[in-house]
Amino acid sequence: MYTFTTAQRRARLGVRHRLAAEYRSDDVAEIARSLVVLHATDPATVHLSVAARGRTAGAEQVERALYEDRVLLRMLAMRRTMFVAPVELAPVLHASCAPDLAARQRRTYVKYLAQAGIGDGDPEGWLAAVADKTHRALLARGSATGAQLSKDVPELRTQIDTNPEKSYSRPTGITSWVLVLLGTEGRIVRARPNGSWSSSQYSWAPIESWLPSPIDELATEVARTELVRRWLYAFGPAPITDIKWWTGWNLGQVRTALTQLETVEVDLDGTPGLLLADDLEPVADPQPWAALLPALDPTPMGWQSRGWYLGDHQPQLFDRNGNIGPSIWYNGRIVGGWAQRKDGEIVTRLLENVGADARALIAGEAERAAAWYGEVRPIPRFRTPVERELTA
Numbered sequence: 001m002y003t004f005t006t007a008q009r010r011a012r013l014g015v016r017h018r019l020a021a022e023y024r025s026d027d028v029a030e031i032a033r034s035l036v037v038l039h040a041t042d043p044a045t046v047h048l049s050v051a052a053r054g055r056t057a058g059a060e061q062v063e064r065a066l067y068e069d070r071v072l073l074r075m076l077a078m079r080r081t082m083f084v085a086p087v088e089l090a091p092v093l094h095a096s097c098a099p100d101l102a103a104r105q106r107r108t109y110v111k112y113l114a115q116a117g118i119g120d121g122d123p124e125g126w127l128a129a130v131a132d133k134t135h136r137a138l139l140a141r142g143s144a145t146g147a148q149l150s151k152d153v154p155e156l157r158t159q160i161d162t163n164p165e166k167s168y169s170r171p172t173g174i175t176s177w178v179l180v181l182l183g184t185e186g187r188i189v190r191a192r193p194n195g196s197w198s199s200s201q202y203s204w205a206p207i208e209s210w211l212p213s214p215i216d217e218l219a220t221e222v223a224r225t226e227l228v229r230r231w232l233y234a235f236g237p238a239p240i241t242d243i244k245w246w247t248g249w250n251l252g253q254v255r256t257a258l259t260q261l262e263t264v265e266v267d268l269d270g271t272p273g274l275l276l277a278d279d280l281e282p283v284a285d286p287q288p289w290a291a292l293l294p295a296l297d298p299t300p301m302g303w304q305s306r307g308w309y310l311g312d313h314q315p316q317l318f319d320r321n322g323n324i325g326p327s328i329w330y331n332g333r334i335v336g337g338w339a340q341r342k343d344g345e346i347v348t349r350l351l352e353n354v355g356a357d358a359r360a361l362i363a364g365e366a367e368r369a370a371a372w373y374g375e376v377r378p379i380p381r382f383r384t385p386v387e388r389e390l391t392a
Contacts, residue, residue: 002280004237004266004273006308010332012283013309016234017299018053019329020286026057028065029086032072035298036230037083037093040074044198044378046084048294051372058372059197067192070210074190074202076101076183079248089230091216094186095223097248102184109177116160127178130155134178135187135206143191143205146175179204186215198378224249224257229276235302237266237275245304271305290361291329292338292346292369295380295387300324300334309333313351316386325384328365330358337386338366342377346370347390 014020018034025031031053032038040046047062054061065072072084077093080101085093110124119126130153137152138144150156156178159171182188189210193199207214228243235242244254262277293299300306301324306314309332317337318324328336328348335358336350346366350359380387 001272002264002266002275004268004275006269007285008282009237009268009308011285013299013332014286014289015283019291019293019299020289022287024053024055026055026061028054028057028061029071031057032084033086033089034234035302036227036234037077037085037089037298038072039296039298039301040082040084042294042296042378042381043193043200044376044380045294045296047197048372049297051369052291052293052297059374059376063192063197073211076180078246080104081248087211090211091218092223092226092230094215095218095220096227098184098186099220102181105177105181105184109174109181112160112162115162115164118158118160126155127181130174131178131182131185135182138188138204139206139208142209143203145194145201145203146179149179149204150175196376198376221256221260224253225260228254228257229261231302232261232263232274232276233279236279237268237273238303239268239271239273239305242303242305243274246302269308288331288357288361289329290331290358290365292348292362292365293327293329295325295382295384296323297327299329300327311352316351317384319382319384321382323382323384325380325382325387328362330354330362336362337384337390338369339387339390340369340373340377341391344370344373344375344377349386349390351386 015023016034018024018031028050031050038046038049047059050057050062071087073087073090074082074084075090075093077083077097109127113119113123113127134149134153134156137149156173156175158174160174161169161171163169186207188204188206190202191205192203194201231243231246240254244251247254263274264277264280266273266275311333313334317327317334326338327334328338335352335354336348338346338348340346346369348362348366
C-alpha cells in the first residue's frame with residue numbers, strides 16, 4: 001500500500017486550499033472551486049474564507065461574485081448545511097443532495113401541520129399549495145424578503161407550536177419552512193442580504209430571474225460521483241468515513257459513488273485512506289506559510305478525522321456541537337486561535353511554541369486580517385472557548 005505521510009497531507013492542504021502565499025488568488029470563484037464549496041452557515045465566513053486565500057480580494061469582490069456576476073450561488077446542501085458554490089456545481093449539489101433534503105423537510109413540516117390540524121385533512125397538499133402561491137408572489141415581485149412575502153401570502157403567517165407539551169415552546173411562523181422547501185426544490189435562491197456582508201437577513205429571488213437558465217437535471221448517482229471526485233481532489237487522501245461525514249450520506253451511498261471512480265487505497269500513518277488513482281504524485285512543499293481562518297472555514301470543516309492537523313487543540317477551538325471557531329494555521333496544522341475585538345483589533349493566542357519565524361508570519365496575517373473587516377464587527381455564530389476569552 002502506498003504511504004501518504006502527514007507532512008505530504010499538510011503540503012497538499014497549503015497548496016490546494018490556496019493558503020500558502022504563492023498559491024493565493026483574487027479569483028473568488030476559483031477560490032471556491034479549490035475547496036469544492038465555501039461554508040456559509042455564518043454569512044461572514046464566506047467573505048473571510050476568501051480573504052484568507054486572496055491577495056487583495058475583499059468584501060466587494062465577494063459581493064460582486066455573488067450578486068452581480070452571479071458566478072457563486074448560495075445553496076442548502078450536504079448535511080442540511082448552507083454553502084456557497086460555483087454556479088456550475090449547482091446541478092451536482094442539487095441532484096446529489098436536494099431531493100433527500102426536500103423530502104426530509106417536507107415530512108417534518110407536514111407532521112407539524114397535521115398535529116396542529118392545518119390543511120383540512122391534507123396538510124401535504126395544503127403546504128404544496130402555499131409553496132406554489134409563494135413562488136408566484138416572488139415571481140411577481142422579482143425579489144422579496146420573507147416579511148414581504150407573508151403580506152402577499154396570508155397563509156405564511158400561520159403559527160405552529162411544534163412542541164405544545166413543552167412549557168418553553170412557542171408558536172412560530174411557517175414562512176421560513178416554505179422558503180427552505182422552495183430552496184431545496186431549486187425554485188428560489190437567497191439573494192442579496194439587507195445590511196452588511198455579515199448579515200443573515202436575506203431577500204429571495206426566483207431561480208428564473210437569478211440565473212440565465214434553469215439548473216440542469218442530473219442523475220443522482222452521476223452527481224454524487226462527481227461531488228466525491230471533487231472532494232477527493234481537494235481534501236484527499238482521507239478515510240472513507242470522512243467522505244461519509246462531509247457529504248452526510250450513508251455508507252452505502254458513498255460506496256456506490258466511489259464505484260464509478262478510479263481510486264487507490266493509501267496508508268495514512270496506520271489508517272487506510274482513499275485517493276484518486278491519477279493523483280498519487282506528492283505535492284512539493286510550499287514556502288512556509290501562516291493563515292488566520294474564520295469560524296467554520298471549509299478547510300478545518302472538511303474532515304471528521306482531524307488529529308493530523310488539529311493535534312490536541314479541539315477543546316479550546318471547537319464548541320460542543322463540533323463547530324470550529326477562528327483558527328491560526330502554520331504549515332498545514334492548527335497552532336492557535338484568534339478573534340476580532342469590538343474596536344476592530346485582531347488578537348491571537350498561540351497554543352504551542354512555533355518559533356520566531358512562525359510568529360512573524362502570524363503577526364503579518366493578523367495585520368492583513370484587520371483590513372478584511374473594515375468597519376464590520378461580526379460575532380461568530382458559534383462561540384468557542386478561545387474566541388470568548390480573547391473578546392472578554
